[in-house]
Amino acid sequence: METAAGDDQMEEPLLTCRNVSKHFGALAAVNNLSVKVKAGEVLGIGGPNGAGKTTLFEAISGLNPASSGEIIFQGRDITRLPPDAVCHAGIARTYQLNAGFDSMSVRDNVRVAAYFGRRNRRIPGFRFGSDSDAQVREALELVGLADKGDELTGRLPVVDRKLLMLAGALASNPKLLLMDEPVGGLNPKEIDLVMEVTRRIVGRGITIILIEHVMRFLVQLSDRVLIMHHGEKIYEGSPQGLVHDRNVVDVYLGEGASQRLGALMQQVSA
Amino acid sequence: MPTRRDLLILAVLVALAALIPLVTGMRYIVTQATLFFIWAIVVTQWNLVLGVGGIFSLAQMALFAVGAYSTAMLGYYFELPMLLAMPIAALVTVLVSTLVGAACLRLKGPYVALLTLAVAQMLYLLITNDTACFTNPPSGCMPFFGGVRGFTRFGDLGFRELLGGKWYVAHFYVGLFLLALAVLFSLAIIRGPMGLAFQALRDNPGCAMSRGVSKFKYQLWLFALSAFFTGLAGSFYAINFAAIGPTVFSISLLLFLMSMIVVGGIGTIWGPLLGALILMLTDEAMREFGDWRDIGLGLILAGFVIFLPRGLMGLPVARLPRLSGRRRAD
Ligand SMILES: Nc1ncnc2c1ncn2[C@@H]1O[C@H](COP(=O)(O)OP(=O)(O)O)[C@@H](O)[C@H]1O
Ligand SMILES: [Mg+2]
Numbered sequence: 174m175e176t177a178a179g180d181d182q183m184e185e186p187l188l189t190c191r192n193v194s195k196h197f198g199a200l201a202a203v204n205n206l207s208v209k210v211k212a213g214e215v216l217g218i219g220g221p222n223g224a225g226k227t228t229l230f231e232a233i234s235g236l237n238p239a240s241s242g243e244i245i246f247q248g249r250d251i252t253r254l255p256p257d258a259v260c261h262a263g264i265a266r267t268y269q270l271n272a273g274f275d276s277m278s279v280r281d282n283v284r285v286a287a288y289f290g291r292r293n294r295r296i297p298g299f300r301f302g303s304d305s306d307a308q309v310r311e312a313l314e315l316v317g318l319a320d321k322g323d324e325l326t327g328r329l330p331v332v333d334r335k336l337l338m339l340a341g342a343l344a345s346n347p348k349l350l351l352m353d354e355p356v357g358g359l360n361p362k363e364i365d366l367v368m369e370v371t372r373r374i375v376g377r378g379i380t381i382i383l384i385e386h387v388m389r390f391l392v393q394l395s396d397r398v399l400i401m402h403h404g405e406k407i408y409e410g411s412p413q414g415l416v417h418d419r420n421v422v423d424v425y426l427g428e429g430a431s432q433r434l435g436a437l438m439q440q441v442s443a
Numbered sequence: 444m445p446t447r448r449d450l451l452i453l454a455v456l457v458a459l460a461a462l463i464p465l466v467t468g469m470r471y472i473v474t475q476a477t478l479f480f481i482w483a484i485v486v487t488q489w490n491l492v493l494g495v496g497g498i499f500s501l502a503q504m505a506l507f508a509v510g511a512y513s514t515a516m517l518g519y520y521f522e523l524p525m526l527l528a529m530p531i532a533a534l535v536t537v538l539v540s541t542l543v544g545a546a547c548l549r550l551k552g553p554y555v556a557l558l559t560l561a562v563a564q565m566l567y568l569l570i571t572n573d574t575a576c577f578t579n580p581p582s583g584c585m586p587f588f589g590g591v592r593g594f595t596r597f598g599d600l601g602f603r604e605l606l607g608g609k610w611y612v613a614h615f616y617v618g619l620f621l622l623a624l625a626v627l628f629s630l631a632i633i634r635g636p637m638g639l640a641f642q643a644l645r646d647n648p649g650c651a652m653s654r655g656v657s658k659f660k661y662q663l664w665l666f667a668l669s670a671f672f673t674g675l676a677g678s679f680y681a682i683n684f685a686a687i688g689p690t691v692f693s694i695s696l697l698l699f700l701m702s703m704i705v706v707g708g709i710g711t712i713w714g715p716l717l718g719a720l721i722l723m724l725t726d727e728a729m730r731e732f733g734d735w736r737d738i739g740l741g742l743i744l745a746g747f748v749i750f751l752p753r754g755l756m757g758l759p760v761a762r763l764p765r766l767s768g769r770r771r772a773d
Contacts, residue, residue, distance in 0.1 A: 234653050256652035266653055274646035277639075285643045288636055290655035297640075297664050299631045345655060 185248070187212040187380050188233070188264075188349055193242035194404075195228050202228040204404035205242070210349070215381045217395030217412070219388070221425055225404040226384045227269055230351050234266045235259040246349070261293045265347035267338040269354045269384075275327035279318060279337055282326050283309045283344045290345025312344040315377075316370050332363040339370065343379075350374065352383040356390050364390060388426070388434050393441060400425060413438055449630050449712065456716075457623050464612045473615050477683060479723050480618030484625040484676035486703045486715040488669040491629055494710030495641050496665040499556040502543055504697050505563035506670050510536045510677030511687040512570075512588065518597030525598045529678045536674025537667050544666035548659055567692040593688025600682060614683050621679060625672040626716070632668075633712055637661055695737060699726070702744040708756025717755055 186209040195203040203225040210216050218226050231237035233244055235256040244252045251259055265286070274282050287308040288294075288301055313319045316336040321329070329337065335355055342350055355371065356364045364387060371394055375381060385391040391398065392412035400408035400421050408414075408421045415421055416435040422428065464473050489503040513532035517523040523531070547558040571591050576584035602613035632638055640661050643651035652658065681687040690696075699722065707718025725743065729736040751757060 236649055236653060255657070256649070257655050257657045260653055260655040268650065272647055272650045274643045274650070276646055277642060281639060281642075285639055285651065285656065286654040289640060293655070293657075297635075297637050297661060299635045301636060341654060 186210060186245075187214075187247060188382075189243075189245040190229075190233070191243045191245070193229070193232060193239045193244060195225070195232050195237070196240045201404045203232065203239070206401070206404070206406055207242075208399060208406070208409065210380060210382060212348070212380055213378060215375060215383065215394055215396050217391040217398045218382060218384045218401060219386065219391055219398065219425065220401035220407075224401040226401055227353055228404075229401075230266055230353055230382075230384065233259070233351060234264060257289075258293070260290050260345055260347075263346075263348035264351065265290070265342035265345045265349075266351035267335070267342050267353055267355060269357060271331065271334045271338070273326045273334060273337055273341070275325075277326055278322065279324050279326055279329070280309055280313070280322035282337060283312050283340050286341045286344035287312065308344055308346075312340040315343055315373060316340045317366075332359055332366065335359065335367060336370065339367075339374070343374065347379060349380045349382070352381060352385075354384055354386065356385060356387050368394065388430065389437055392434065392438060413442075446634060449634065452713070453623065453626055453630070457619065460619055461616070464615055470611060474611050475723070475727070477611065477615045477618040479719060480615075480622040481676050481680050481683070482700060482703065482723070483716055483719040484622050484672050486700055486707075486719050487622075487625050487629045488673045488676075489700065490704050490709065490711075490715040491632055491669045492666060493704065495633055495638060496662050497552075497641065497645060498548065498662055498666060499552050500559045500666070501556050501697065502540075502559035502562050503673060504691060504700070505559075505566050506536050506540055506543075506673045507677035507680070508566065508687075508689075508691045509539050510674030511681040511691060512594075512677075513674070514678040514681045515589070515594035515597045515687045519594050522598070525600050525682050528598070529675060529682070532678040533671045533674040536670045536677070540670030540673075541663070541667040544663045548662045548666065563692060567689055570689050589688065591689060593686060593690075594681075595686045597681075597685075599685060618679065618683070621672070621675060625676070628668075628672060630712060632665065637665060641665075698744065699740060702740060702747075704754075705744060705747050705752075706754055708754030711754070711756040714754050714756035721755075 188210040190206060190208045193203055193206045194201060206229065208216070218229070220226055228237070232239040235251070235254050235258065239252055242252070243250060246262055246264060249262065251262055251264075254262065274285065277285075284301065284305060287305045291308075310319065313322060316339050318333060318336055318340060321333065326334070326337065339352070339355070352371070356367050359367065368390060371381070371383070375394070381394075383391070383394065392415065395412055398408070398410065398412050398415055399406055400415070402424050407424065408418050416426070416431045416438070422431045426434065460476070463476055467473065485503060485507055489500075492498045492500050492503070510532045513535045514525065514528045517528040517531060518525060543559065543562055547555050550558060570588040573586045573588055574590060575586060577587040578585045600613070600617070602610040606613055640651070640656045643654065643656055644658055648658065677691070680691075703718035703722045704715050705718070706721055707716065708714025722740070722743075726736065726740065729739045732739065747754065
């Protein structure tokens, strides 16, 4: 996989969301949100249910385009691109719920992304070719599913489904990876496993935006954190700053959780 | 890419079929088998569109007619050799299909059915309503598209001259050869990247799109490519019967062919072939019952839709190994 842009391009953000809004009727699910993400960075997004986090991902990935505002990726306006073009531009995502191709084997699932996701194929081929085989294997190895290639997707346990979504996303060779609640519903051991895999992905130089409610996952992986509430940004800054922000503690974390989180962060940094 | 087992099944089936003219002296059986090959080509390609691509197109027989009429007209007006007219007619069909596809594939399911049926009806009316004489041969007034009578005497493949009364045996093998190619093509589609793309789109359209699969583009490709063998089948049909007229547009023929796909198993590799065989045999058995024949076919179709919507290939026996190919459309 290619590495992301180096230090010389740091001042030019990889992704810029400028005044992005998404309305569902009268509801502003995302309201005038602006955020920049640098190449190589991990941005964590938190916030209560219904805050508009997933809706923001839908807008970036083109599945449900923004009502207004601009989304710029590598200097290119992608606000109105269809999902397949966004994928070819270098943005891959995973879903909050288990999304995959249930009737396929794990390997075929990843093959879809390896074959169709890397570039726009104008003329369909009649065979997959050995390079896509290698790409599928690499993605499965990266998430630790290499020996489950033949299993049927619909029968996988939850944690494997989450890892498979990651493998699928990675197989399209993205520069930016959007992860929507990658550890939602997992037990602590499984969370550690996904955390480990995510670190490996970061090590590949892939830029990440991740949405997560599990705060220890969010604060340990993120370079920067953004908290949303009612479609708006109520906090953007360091993970350490979170527990000291009155607003975040009040509307999202609560006193108890915020104290535990503060203790955890001291422990980790010590 | 087709698996080794698919190719093996195909080879065995072709080898067995090739024996038919050798073991029977009955001309009727051989010519009916040739007709079976033609319908089997149509339904394997229609199955790609309907069962694999999820495109509810009713334009298949109109495309078949485009292939047949192109062949007849190239022969009638330009005296083109039929061997040359066949591939040209197939390419003309691909062109027409691409235009129809571009016009209707952005629409939702039922509208695709309506629009493709409307296109078929338009072609039918274009042919039958045009009564002005384009030429005036000794046989009488000839409209440009042949009118209600259609075209005859536009050429043949030369087997009548070469083999005399046994020409139909050569046509049998031509039909078998074309069917084998059509099945190979459908195998390559279903087992290859396009089949995977459509399976992904059926399983989870949103996820498939975010993994780079463009629905419209691949549906258009499938619609255009599958028209090649549909047009070729039409072309061969015209040559085989040395005649083509507007009867190929009939709704009962369209239903007869659709029943083949439903009975065999929509979206499967071998189902449409099995369905074609069963329906042609059933049709044959009911030949003496006159009007009851259409009613019988209707009952069979209704029975399958209600009790066995996945067709014979959906039965547990057929589903054991991956005989039925990738999963059918929903
Ligand atoms: N397709 C939709 N149609 C109507 N309302 C929607 C749709 N998707 C999301 N919403 C609403 O938008 C708000 C934000 O939802 P979402 O982005 O899923 O929140 P989060 O991911 O932060 O929990 C919610 O109130 C939700 O009900
Ligand atoms: Mg969400």
